[in-house]
Amino acid sequence: MQKKVEIAIDPESGFCFGVKNAVTKAINELADGQKLYSLGAMVHNPVEVNRLASIGLGVIDHEQFAKLHNAKVIFRAHGEPPSSYANLKDRNIKLIDATCPVVLRLQANIKKAYEQMRQCNGQVVIFGKKGHAEVIGLIGQTDGNAILIENEKDISKIDFSRPIEFFSQTTKDVSKFMNLVKILGQKSSQFQWHDTICRQVANRGPHLRNFASEHEVIIFVGGRDSSNAKVLFEICKSVNAKSYFIENESDIQNDWFTGVSSIGISGATSTPSWLIENVADRINAIVSGL
Ligand code: SF4
Incomplete structure (x- = not known):
């Protein structure tokens, strides 16, 4: 038997809700038959990227985006730095912003912390992966001035005599973030941290x-x-x-x-x-x- x-x-x-929301927005926009471009691949999954391409979604990089005119573009869930929002009207770009609300909130909090840190000669520090799309969007909130740390070794980039506001990329490991919080807290008396890891x-x-x-x-x-x-x-x-x-x-x-x-x-x-x-x-x- x-x-x-x-x-x-x-x-x-x-899919987490942020990615689900972004992909649904792209599919809805494509329904009218007009060409739509996503700035970077919508998801880190080649099978889904191919499926979206088969229904008309083009993928462009930042260099191509900068030269684009008279087109419709979707920003994916990872978010974008402020520079990606510049001059859209002049180039007649219709923007569909599908940035995840969790990422948008984090961008706003980092921007606010950066403005406060500027008043007191402080630093915004972000735990994240160099070159990751979300991290580029986060660092962009600080005019490129945030200090990115990928591991314990990178702690040497921080000046512990100055105030610190510490954030994390949403997809980092909680235990690694908490380990860094402990180390930074021991080295600084002017240290604030924010648990910004997405629970999804x-x-x-x-x-x-x-x-x-x-x-x-x-x-x-x-x-x-x-x-x-x-x-x-x-x-x-x-x-x-x-x-x-x-x-x-x-x-x-x-x-x-x-x-x-x-x-x-x-x-x-x-x-x-x-x-x-x-x-x-x-x-x-x-x-x-x-
Ligand atoms: S922040 Fe969370 S919900 Fe939003 S895209 Fe990232 S993992 Fe998904």
Whole structure:
């Protein structure tokens, strides 16, 4: 008799609300048939980027954006620095701003802190990844003057004789941020910190750890360039050695499921639900034939 195989989709996998909102805005705008450009890829997932391209979404970089005229452009959930909002009218650019509200609030708070820090010779310090789109938007709120720290080594960039306002990129690891808060707090008596990590991401770690340990095999679906996907997959791997990273259903290998009775499927905050469903269908077909 064929063994029954349980296939479960992680209920917390898939787009966070910020990405869902941005992609929905893009799809709604494309419905009128006019060309729409996104400034940078809407999500760190090549399969979803290709799907959006197939319905008419073009992707441009900042250099192309600066030269663009008479066009409609969407800003993605990560947000943009103030320079991206300049001269839009002169170039007849219609802007669809899909910046996540959580990122918008953080940008506003950093701008306010920067203005205060200027009055007292203080510094705005941001924990984030160099070159990440959201971080570029955050540093832009400080005229490029915020100090970016990626790890403990970068702490040497901070002048501890001056006041400090400390923020984090929304997708950073909470424990690493709190470790930096502790170190900076010990070195400075004029130190304020703000926990600005998005709970849509942070809460997924503990949940995913449980989910990955409850199944014999884990299939994690994500874009290979997505930092969020990398972090979440590492969590799966740390509790379940039989965790496999795939970009789409064609990466699946049948022998991963031999003799297995429980399979869990999860994905990053940039992985669309339809892709996770496709993966589940493919696994269903494979185990039915085993
Ligand atoms: S992870 Fe959080 S801050 Fe980032 S886009 Fe999603 S909801 Fe917004």
